[in-house]
Amino acid sequence: MLLDNKVAIITGGASGIGRSTANLFAEHGAKVVIGDIDEIGGMQTVNEINKHSGNGIFVKTDVSKMSEVKTLVEKTIDVFGKIDILHSNAAINPKVNALETTEQIWDDTVDIGLKATWMLAYNSIPFMTQQGSGVIVITGSVHSIRGYAYNTPYQAAKGGVLALTRSLAADYAPTIRVNAILPGAIETPLWEKLGITPEEAKKSANMCPLKRNGQPEEVAQAALFLASDMSSYMTGSEVIVDGGLTSIIQQH
Numbered sequence: 001m002l003l004d005n006k007v008a009i010i011t012g013g014a015s016g017i018g019r020s021t022a023n024l025f026a027e028h029g030a031k032v033v034i035g036d037i038d039e040i041g042g043m044q045t046v047n048e049i050n051k052h053s054g055n056g057i058f059v060k061t062d063v064s065k066m067s068e069v070k071t072l073v074e075k076t077i078d079v080f081g082k083i084d085i086l087h088s089n090a091a092i093n094p095k096v097n098a099l100e101t102t103e104q105i106w107d108d109t110v111d112i113g114l115k116a117t118w119m120l121a122y123n124s125i126p127f128m129t130q131q132g133s134g135v136i137v138i139t140g141s142v143h144s145i146r147g148y149a150y151n152t153p154y155q156a157a158k159g160g161v162l163a164l165t166r167s168l169a170a171d172y173a174p175t176i177r178v179n180a181i182l183p184g185a186i187e188t189p190l191w192e193k194l195g196i197t198p199e200e201a202k203k204s205a206n207m208c209p210l211k212r213n214g215q216p217e218e219v220a221q222a223a224l225f226l227a228s229d230m231s232s233y234m235t236g237s238e239v240i241v242d243g244g245l246t247s248i249i250q251q252h
């Protein structure tokens with residue numbers, strides 16, 4: 001029970017990595033607030049959480065909107081009285097290069113993937129400061145540190161969240177710890193949305209030394225580590241969960 005009596009907000013918790021993390025946090029005793037635009041998926045996660053702890057709620061939230069982020073944080077305080085853990089995890093990933101990127105695609109991707117993390121921090125940090133403690137866990141990507149074709153706005157957002165992680169860590173230490181997780185290729189519903197074929201998934205698996213794609217539960221374990229006192233001497237850092245993908249130049 002690494003998160004006994006802790007209160008956690010998880011954005012993007014209606015699916016994939018966020019849902020697995022919500023379940024794992026709840027198994028470890030946390031009260032979990034899911035912020036997501038997907039109401040059906042969000043309620044499904046809450047039902048799963050409530051089987052473990054009876055302490056999950058869903059707040060329909062478009063994380064790219066300041067007013068909705070503010071409501072998410074205020075609702076968390078209203079219902080549970082505090083925020084111990086903020087996990088900024090929602091993102092979208094349009095597969096476009098710079099010339100295929102419209103202004104709308106750029107704004108949506110960067111607002112959901114980067115600006116939202118600042119807005120979540122902006123609204124949560126005053127409560128964390130007041131209570132004298134808090135942990136922020138931000139989902140980046142291997143795209144935060146490596147290039148890849150057809151990912152222009154996503155990579156800009158993911159590079160930005162890693163820089164933001166360091167900035168928040170510097171400003172709010174020692175009260176608040178802020179760290180990032182950089183997942184590699186993780187099999188989640190995002191892959192269906194991107195139209196990734198079984199052949200492409202196999203190719204992706206062969207690109208990393210562990211020769212398989214990751215599962216959302218394997219990223220959730222890193223989130224649990226960073227959200228708990230297990231990582232008490234870490235801030236401004238990143239944990240890479242990528243099967244070794246970024247540790248090599250080329251895999252045969």
Ligand SMILES: NC(=O)c1ccc[n+]([C@@H]2O[C@H](COP(=O)([O-])OP(=O)(O)OC[C@H]3O[C@@H](n4cnc5c(N)ncnc54)[C@H](O)[C@@H]3O)[C@@H](O)[C@H]2O)c1
Nearest residue numbers: 012014015016017036037062063089090091141186188190
């Ligand atoms: N799956 C991967 O291979 C992979 C790799 C690296 C990083 N990541 C990152 O992990 C995180 C989770 O990705 P996933 O694979 O679980 O994806 P997913 O598509 O399964 O889940 C993303 C969730 O974000 C929500 N969301 C989208 N726009 C939103 C908005 N405006 N407001 C609120 N919620 C919104 C979706 O409804 C969904 O529930 C993302 O930050 C993603 O960039 C994923």
